[in-house]
Every structure is written in C-alpha cells, then in structure tokens.
Amino acid sequence: MRPPFSARSRRWRRACGPATPISSPRPTRSPKPSHERGRPMSATVDLVIRDALLVTPEASRHGAVAVDDGRIVAVGHGDAMPSARRVIEAGGRPLIPGALDVHTHVREPGFAHKETWATATAAAAIGGVTTIFDMPNTNPPTANADAVREKIAIATPQAHVDFGVYGYVGEANLADLQPMAQAGASAFKLFLGSDNPLVPCPNDGAVLDALALIRQTGLRCTVHAENTPILNWRGAQMKAAGRDDLAAHLAQHADIATVEAVQRIALFSEWTGCKIHIAHENCRHALPVIASAKRRGVAITAETCPHYLLLSMDDAERAGGNALRVKPPVREAGHAAALWAALLDGTIDMISTDHAPHPIDEKHRASIWETSPGFPGVETSMRLMLTEVAAGRLTLQHYVRLACEAPARAFGLWPRKGALMVGADADLVLLDLEHRQPIRGATFQSKGKVTPFEGRETKGRAAMTFLRGTCVAQNGQILAPPGTGRSLRTA
Known part of the structure; x- marks a missing residue:
C-alpha cells in the first residue's frame, strides 16, 4: 500500500532539498518569453501539469507548468495557469527537465x-x-x-x-x-x-x-x-x-x-x-x-x-x-x-x-x-x-x-533544453521517487540486454516523459510513435 500523500510529499521534499514557496502567481520570467518570440500565450493551451514539485538546480517549488505548441509558456501557481486541453495532476511529485x-x-x-x-x-x-x-x-x-x-x-x-x-x-x-x-x-x-x-x-x-x-x-x-x-x-x-x-x-x-x-x-x-x-x-x-x-x-x-x-x-x-x-x-x-x-x-x-x-x-x-x-x-x-x-x-x-x-x-542548448522556464522546449519528466524495481536487462527497450547492474534494486524512475509537451513514455511503456524526435540542428 502506498503511504498517504502527506507522507510521500515529505519524503520527496527531503530528497529534492528545501522547497521554496512561490511568492507571486505570475509566471517566472525567461530569457526568451513567448511574447518576445512574437507569439502571445493562447487562451487555451495544450497541457497544464498542476500540483508538481518543480525542481531546478537552484530551488524546489510547488507549482504548475503550462505548455503550448511544444514550449513552456507559463510557470507558477496552479491558479495562475490558463485553461488547457489536457490537465495532469502531479500529486506533489517532482517535475524536472x-x-x-x-x-x-x-x-x-x-x-x-x-x-x-x-x-x-x-x-x-x-x-x-x-x-x-x-x-x-x-x-x-x-x-x-x-x-x-x-x-x-x-x-x-x-x-x-x-x-x-x-x-x-x-x-x-x-x-x-x-x-x-x-x-x-x-x-x-x-x-x-x-x-x-x-x-x-x-x-x-x-x-x-x-x-x-x-x-x-x-x-x-x-x-x-x-x-x-x-x-x-x-x-x-x-x-x-x-x-x-x-x-x-x-x-x-x-x-x-x-x-x-x-x-x-x-x-x-x-x-x-x-x-x-x-x-x-x-x-x-x-x-x-x-x-x-x-x-x-x-x-x-x-x-x-x-x-x-x-x-x-x-x-x-x-x-x-x-x-x-x-x-x-x-x-x-x-x-x-x-x-x-x-x-x-x-x-x-x-x-x-x-x-x-x-x-x-x-x-x-x-x-x-x-x-x-x-x-x-x-x-x-x-x-x-x-x-x-x-x-x-x-x-x-x-x-x-x-x-x-x-x-x-x-553543448550550447540551454535554455532551450535542460530548463524549467518560459520559452524552453517542454521536455519534462514527472518522477515517481517511491517506485522500487530491480534492473532486468531482458526487459530493456535497447537491443543490448547485458548490464553490469543486473538485479540491482533501484528506487525512483521516470513516471512520465514529455518531449515538447507530448508524453512519449509512461511507466515503462512507449506511447509516442517513431518520428516524434527531431534533429537538434533542424528541430
């Protein structure tokens, strides 16, 4: 049985470092906000991930992320997010780039x-x-x-x-x-x-x-x-x-x-x-x-x-x-x-x-x-x-x-990649830090099945992986078709 949310949340906060409260409902700023790209944020966006622990190298903050047209368009309080065609409730779990x-x-x-x-x-x-x-x-x-x-x-x-x-x-x-x-x-x-x-x-x-x-x-x-x-x-x-x-x-x-x-x-x-x-x-x-x-x-x-x-x-x-x-x-x-x-x-x-x-x-x-x-x-x-x-x-x-x-x-990709900020590609990973499972090479997506970590027990995994706002994998299963990825020099 999974522990109650409050207990899980306490453990996630300990792993992530001290959480920093969001002081303003306004979205965080970025070197490349959407309005500077000549594209205002839509009234209804493609995706909002709410009630997440947003983890960056500098801080861990409870909040939400809005995604439209493959980019992050807002980061802030959940009640400041626009309406969305899809809403994911993260349940307090960490969200990382x-x-x-x-x-x-x-x-x-x-x-x-x-x-x-x-x-x-x-x-x-x-x-x-x-x-x-x-x-x-x-x-x-x-x-x-x-x-x-x-x-x-x-x-x-x-x-x-x-x-x-x-x-x-x-x-x-x-x-x-x-x-x-x-x-x-x-x-x-x-x-x-x-x-x-x-x-x-x-x-x-x-x-x-x-x-x-x-x-x-x-x-x-x-x-x-x-x-x-x-x-x-x-x-x-x-x-x-x-x-x-x-x-x-x-x-x-x-x-x-x-x-x-x-x-x-x-x-x-x-x-x-x-x-x-x-x-x-x-x-x-x-x-x-x-x-x-x-x-x-x-x-x-x-x-x-x-x-x-x-x-x-x-x-x-x-x-x-x-x-x-x-x-x-x-x-x-x-x-x-x-x-x-x-x-x-x-x-x-x-x-x-x-x-x-x-x-x-x-x-x-x-x-x-x-x-x-x-x-x-x-x-x-x-x-x-x-x-x-x-x-x-x-x-x-x-x-x-x-x-x-x-x-x-x-490699010259930041803040387009590797960032939780407005203007970045919406490449996101929702984590499950409680998941426990031994490593088994036979289950790999890779053709390589031999690993020196065979049988090693792990704690934590990527529960959902998003590429430019599209969920490409969830709980060990591939969801998006081949061809979803792009060359960095042409994406």
Whole structure:
C-alpha cells in the first residue's frame, strides 16, 4: 500500500532539498518569453501539469507548468495557469527537465544488429532522457557532411526523442570538419585512445589543426582521453604474458594513459581556444588535471558515468566477469569516491552513460580480448542516480544540474533544453521517487540486454516523459510513435 500523500510529499521534499514557496502567481520570467518570440500565450493551451514539485538546480517549488505548441509558456501557481486541453495532476511529485545524454552509441548505420535509432531512443524515453548525442564510430563513420546528413536521415523517422550527431575528427578529414558543422553535426568526437580502424587516433599535429578548425564552428569537441601508444604497448605485454582476464584489461588501461591524455588535450585546448569535453572520466588521478585546467580558464568540461560511480573491480564476478569490460575500464575501489567528490565540487560537470549495446554473445566470450566493450546505459541511468538521491548521496536539485542543465549549457542548448522556464522546449519528466524495481536487462527497450547492474534494486524512475509537451513514455511503456524526435540542428 502506498503511504498517504502527506507522507510521500515529505519524503520527496527531503530528497529534492528545501522547497521554496512561490511568492507571486505570475509566471517566472525567461530569457526568451513567448511574447518576445512574437507569439502571445493562447487562451487555451495544450497541457497544464498542476500540483508538481518543480525542481531546478537552484530551488524546489510547488507549482504548475503550462505548455503550448511544444514550449513552456507559463510557470507558477496552479491558479495562475490558463485553461488547457489536457490537465495532469502531479500529486506533489517532482517535475524536472528532460535529461540529456551527450554520450551514446546508437550503432546505426552499420551495426543495426546491436542497436537502432528506434530502440535506442525508446530506451532513452523510458529512462527520462529527452535528448541524446550519437557517437560517430558507425559504419561508415560520420566523417563528412554526406555522412552527417545520411545519419540524420536514418534517425529522423525512427527517433522517439531529440538527437544530435557527432562528427569524427581524424587526420584525413580536416577539410570536412566545418562542412560537417554546416550539415548539422552538433559536436565533434576525437578518439585519443582508439584501436578501432574505422575511427583511428590522429597524430598530435592533426589534432592541433583540427581543434583550431573546430573552434571556428563554435561547437565543442568531446575527447576519449587515453594515450594510444601506452594502450598498445601494455596490451601487447599482457597478451605476450598469456594474460586473458578482466584484470589484464585494466592493466592495459593504466592510470597514466588517462592522466597524460587529459593533460595533453587540455593544453591543446588552451592553445587553440577550442571548447573540449572529457568523455567517461574514470580515473581519480586525472581529476586534479581537469581542475587545474578549469582554474586556468580552459574551456573544458567533463563527464562521468554511473558504472564508474557505482562499481569497482570488486564487483566483477557479480557483474558477469568479462561482461564488465568497457573502455575506459571500471577501476579499483577508491576511484569512485574521488569521482563522487568531483561531481560535488564541480570538477566533473555532468552525468552521461556511454550507452554502448552489444548482442549477448559478444558480452559473454571466454577471452577478454574478444569480448565487446561497453553495455547499455541510457535506460537505467536515471533510476540508478535517483536511488543515490534516495540514499542521500546528492539532492535531486544537484542531479538536475548534472543530468539536465550542465550538458545543455556545455553543448550550447540551454535554455532551450535542460530548463524549467518560459520559452524552453517542454521536455519534462514527472518522477515517481517511491517506485522500487530491480534492473532486468531482458526487459530493456535497447537491443543490448547485458548490464553490469543486473538485479540491482533501484528506487525512483521516470513516471512520465514529455518531449515538447507530448508524453512519449509512461511507466515503462512507449506511447509516442517513431518520428516524434527531431534533429537538434533542424528541430
């Protein structure tokens, strides 16, 4: 039996942080209110969500949100809202902006047996994620303007949520970087630690030239920051010694490989003025390098992922042994505590997932070197992090900063995305913080069914996910058809 509303509301307030009463019935102001867009608010709007706990990074306030034509048109007291064609009574539950995941591998084109745009974006919608960015290591790689346009064309009729695509940064395609931006790329991806022949690591001279060119586009370059020669050397050593286990994979990806690459790319960013983003940070020894760069004014942001925060090598057996393989690896106990501290002090800016699904047989191979690295994450990230909110590790306000506002700001989408304010896209998530359920890969919308969190009990989930005011998912079920999502550069 569910507890009475008053008891539930008290628990939600504790998780969200102190509620701030709304002092005025007038809607909150925005940098882009509807009247400044030349469109007055309609007498009757499409949607009003009433009696919600509106959670932003700054405050948690009881109130309501009105939506019309896909945008938020009013935020304030429920009695100040216009009439609506649909009214949802939130029952005091938290309402947050839709999350953004700027690190996913949708796999299409080229690897549709692993994932498709339909399955990946359905997983995102179920997970409360309303915007994803797809990495360029598809086949063909997203390495020129035609490939950008092709990927957008493949994604558009399938997508359940909005999406951006990355352009690949390599030695042979420097002349293609700016045309990719013009064709609709939302950001660029540089693989400094790559053994993938589709997206090889460029030499440092090409990297410097690429960053200078990317700076002119105004877009950000996300970096897989590991030292490729160190990885290759250590990997050869492990194989020559007959090592074939998860610990050998970790030894190959030595801490110094990450520290050196982060230091190098931060210096290159400082030299060129290009905005960079450190992907999937997993190493405590790299955190002072990121913090130092920020103090110097380098345009650097960083992410980490739930598997680095919540798992260590101690969990390998429970997580399926070789199935825990991911690049960069889950490290020894001790790194996670430093990553949590970095989230709280701002060294790490955001939560992403590195969503990387594979077929079951590719995750359960006997050899670590033949086991495909990565696993799905976009469907479970919010559930895992809300569980940590319930445990008191962070507040819901802080989670909104990490999962919604920070990625939107870093990638030039705020306040259109990641915001609960007038003029923003009505990408919203109504939470149920009382929902308890173990994670079961077999139930995923994603084609990837192998997760290191199999059986892990979670508390809290996205009860309703709205994309521009349309409810695309509710209580684990997809409601909106494929094609509801749009490209960020054309939406």
